[in-house]
Each structure stands twice: as C-alpha cells, then as structure tokens.
Amino acid sequence: MRNNAEGTRNRILDAAEELFANRGFEGVTVRQIMSKAGADVALAYYHFKSKRDLFDAVLLRRAELMNEKRLAALRQVEERHPDDEPSLEEIIGAFTDPLLDMLAEAPDEWRSYMALVAQINNSPEWGGELMTKYFDPLVRRFIETIRRAVPGCDEADMFWSYHFLSGALTLTIAETGRLNNLSDGLCDSADMAAARARMARFAAAGFRALCAENSR
Amino acid sequence: MRNNAEGTRNRILDAAEELFANRGFEGVTVRQIMSKAGADVALAYYHFKSKRDLFDAVLLRRAELMNEKRLAALRQVEERHPDDEPSLEEIIGAFTDPLLDMLAEAPDEWRSYMALVAQINNSPEWGGELMTKYFDPLVRRFIETIRRAVPGCDEADMFWSYHFLSGALTLTIAETGRLNNLSDGLCDSADMAAARARMARFAAAGFRALCAENSR
DNA sequence: GACTTAATTCAACGTTCGATGAATAGATAC
DNA sequence: GTATCTATTCATCGAACGTTGAATTAAGTC
Numbered sequence A, B: 001m002r003n004n005a006e007g008t009r010n011r012i013l014d015a016a017e018e019l020f021a022n023r024g025f026e027g028v029t030v031r032q033i034m035s036k037a038g039a040d041v042a043l044a045y046y047h048f049k050s051k052r053d054l055f056d057a058v059l060l061r062r063a064e065l066m067n068e069k070r071l072a073a074l075r076q077v078e079e080r081h082p083d084d085e086p087s088l089e090e091i092i093g094a095f096t097d098p099l100l101d102m103l104a105e106a107p108d109e110w111r112s113y114m115a116l117v118a119q120i121n122n123s124p125e126w127g128g129e130l131m132t133k134y135f136d137p138l139v140r141r142f143i144e145t146i147r148r149a150v151p152g153c154d155e156a157d158m159f160w161s162y163h164f165l166s167g168a169l170t171l172t173i174a175e176t177g178r179l180n181n182l183s184d185g186l187c188d189s190a191d192m193a194a195a196r197a198r199m200a201r202f203a204a205a206g207f208r209a210l211c212a213e214n215s216r
Numbered sequence C: 001g002a003c004t005t006a007a008t009t010c011a012a013c014g015t016t017c018g019a020t021g022a023a024t025a026g027a028t029a030c
Numbered sequence D: 001g002t003a004t005c006t007a008t009t010c011a012t013c014g015a016a017c018g019t020t021g022a023a024t025t026a027a028g029t030c
Helices: A002-023 A030-037 A041-047 A051-079 A088-105 A107-121 A127-149 A155-174 A178-182 A192-211 B002-023 B030-037 B041-047 B051-079 B088-105 B107-121 B127-149 B155-174 B178-182 B192-211
Strands: none
Touching: A002 A030, A002 A041, A002 A051, A002 A107, A030 A041, A030 A051, A051 A088, A051 A107, A051 A127, A088 A107, A088 A127, A088 A155, A088 A192, A107 A127, A107 A155, A127 A155, A127 B178, A155 A192, A155 B155, A155 B178, A155 B192, A178 B127, A178 B155, A192 B155, A192 B192, B002 B030, B002 B041, B002 B051, B002 B107, B030 B041, B030 B051, B051 B088, B051 B107, B051 B127, B088 B107, B088 B127, B088 B155, B088 B192, B107 B127, B107 B155, B127 B155, B155 B192
16 A cells, blocks of 8 residues: 555545535535545545645646646747747737647546636635746746737736736636526537637737737 | 614625625635624524525625616617617627726725625636526627627627636636736736726727628 | 554544524514 | 514534544565
C-alpha cells in the first residue's frame, strides 16, 4: 500500500473537485468527499491538513497546467509574427482556445475544474483574491501583448475590455445549461466547438470598438 | 408589535441577501442571518418556512423590479423608433444600463443582490434552473428585439452572442475587485459609470462581428 | 525477524447545524 | 374585560459538522 498514497491523494482531489464545483466550498462536507473517494474521513486530514487546504490543493493542481497551455499558445502566436503584430483575434484566441479545447477534448477531466474556476471568479469572497493569485501573471502577459498589438489604446478601455472578455469566457466554461433552455435546444452550453468558433471574434470586435476611437 | 411583521420580514431578507451574496447558500447559517437581522432564530421559520424558501424569497423580492426596469427601458427604445429599427447599442443598453444604473445610484441597496445573481448565473447547480425561472421571459423579449434589428443573423450566432454578453454583464455586477488588482488601481470593479460607458459598445460590436457575415 | 516509517482505520471530541413545539406578549375584536 | 389571533421568545431536538489521537496495517531497512 506504500505507493498508493499518490493514487489516494488524487482520488481525494478528484472527488473534492467535482463536489466543490457543483455545490461550492461550504456546500460540501469532508465526509461526502471521502465517501465519493472511497476512503476514510481521517485520510483527508492526513494528506491535506484541513478542508480549506484541500480546496486550495484542488485549485492549484490544474492551474499550472492551464497557465502553461495558454502561455504556449501565446508564444506560438508571437513566433508566427516575428516582424509584425498578431491580430487581436489571434491573441485572444491564445487566451481562450486552450481552455475551450481542453474542455472539448477531455471534458470529464476538465469540466468540474472549469466550473469551479467560473464560480470563484464571480464570487465576491474569493474572486478578487484567488483569481489574482493563480492567474494574474498570465493575464498581465496577455494584456501586455494586446497593448503592443493595439498601440495607443486607452489603458482603462483595455482593462475593461479584458474584464468583459473574462466574464464571457467564465460563463462559457461554467457550462450551466442555461443556453439550452433559452434557445429551446438549438444551442448547447457544453458545445465548446461552437463557443470556440465565436468567442475570439466576438471579443476582438469588442476590443476594437472601445480602442479604435482613441488609438492611432 | 402587530405591524412590525413586515418590517421584520424585510430585515430578515436584507440580512439574508447580504450574507448569501458573500458566502453562498450553504456558507451561511440561519443563526448568522437572524443575528444580523436582530431577531430570534425561530422567526426565520415562522415568516419563511425553511432556509431554502428564505433563499428563494430573497431572489424573488428584487427580480420583479429588475425585470420591470429593463422592460421599460426596452419599450422606451422601441418607442423612440416607430418607423425604423433601433441600433444594437440602444437595445443592448436597455438590457444592461438599468442594472448598472441601479448599482450606481443605490449601491447599498443593490450590491448584494447583484452579486448574488452573478454567483447563481455561474453555478452549475442553480445557473440553468434559477436564471431561467426568474429572467427568461425578459431575455426572450430582448432577443426578439435584436432579431428584428439584425435581420438574417444566424440564430445560433445570436444566442451565443447573448451568452457572451450575459457573462460580461454578470462579472461586472459581481464587483469582485479583481479589476482593481489587475490594473493596479487604475480601474475599479465598482465603477459602474465606467462599465456603462463601455459595455453596450463592446457587446454590440461583438454581435455585429458574428452576425454580419451571415446577415443580409 | 526485529525496527522504522508511511498510509490507513477506528472511535470519538465538542460544536453547530436546520428545524420545532410550547409558552409568552401585544394588538384587535366583541 | 375577556377571547382571539398574530408575532415573537425560549428551550431543545437529533443529526451532522470539522477535526483529532490512538490503534492498526503494509512496506522498506538492516
């Protein structure tokens, strides 16, 4: 059993991730998590030292991989344009598509985590603090690239544009099913290919509408 | 004491609204709510019959007024254009500005409620169901107006555009403070005038970018 | 095969949870 | 002035909460 420790840890994280995503931090009990993970309650406190630390571990586990994928996509865009500036669509796509692709290609692995991030981003209690902690470096890098691609754009316009984009992306990865109800089944909240085909175009046009007047 | 019942009910709703908005349904205890409301715990179960029913009452209380304000704004836009179609900016503004204005003019009254709605909209557990229940009629009316203003726009493009707009608006009314961190204080998540000056323009451009290709 | 250490189980702790029924007070009705 | 009904208080229920310490098991060390 010595080497199953890692496996147990991951089973706990998997169970916690899914439950936290559906019901929030306080809506889940440690007993529910451990029951789903098929392990004793006390093991949660052995591997992680409190419920809150387990929550942080859930967040941290996939944040790094997510950031790496987005950073790689951004670098790829930059390398594609050694002499000129990439388009807004390309830059925004590098920010959004990695998430949508991960959801499309491995939904069972990512759905809960993405939904959890979406809830946190919209939470007054945790939105400011946790999102800043896990994602700010990447976002600052992303905004830096935009700044170069749209020179002269007002700084506040740019931050607000990013904010709108962040909201749109966040609700998309939440996959709440509301779009299904609203469109009477025509659209599917979980159809990431449909979202991917539209999101960067939508947001790039928004950026341009705000920046165009003041740039150049 | 006979006629203080209404006052007590509202004090309970006020306390519940603020606490639910900050910590979510499960993150708050009935005792905390009643302590903040300055009343006995049992009164929560006398006026509302369970914690869950109290939660629904909190949501319902302001939903109607919100819908009325948005519907009035939409009607006003339509009346301004008896012979031609209003612009996308005007229609979207009728959808978003009432909320931003309420937040700007009476923040203490609306901040918690808006934050609560934002969290619910991004929750897999409640997003699909509750948002549909309280806001679908208005949203369908809103989409209908857009459909007339942008004839020939692909239906799926329109629903996804609305979805992105909904996400942007939702994160805005959540006022998480993340924008303050990200912009090093240049922008303020709670600055609804700044949001109002940009949101409809951003979203209208997004709508156009998706619909333009297939319309006409 | 004794020793150590990491992983897991078991039983329980004090606290707090949502909820309830009985008792009380205050205003109204007759 | 007594009966009535609504609003509120008080004491408490059983269940479930997060967390812990001690005991047990399995694996690596020598």
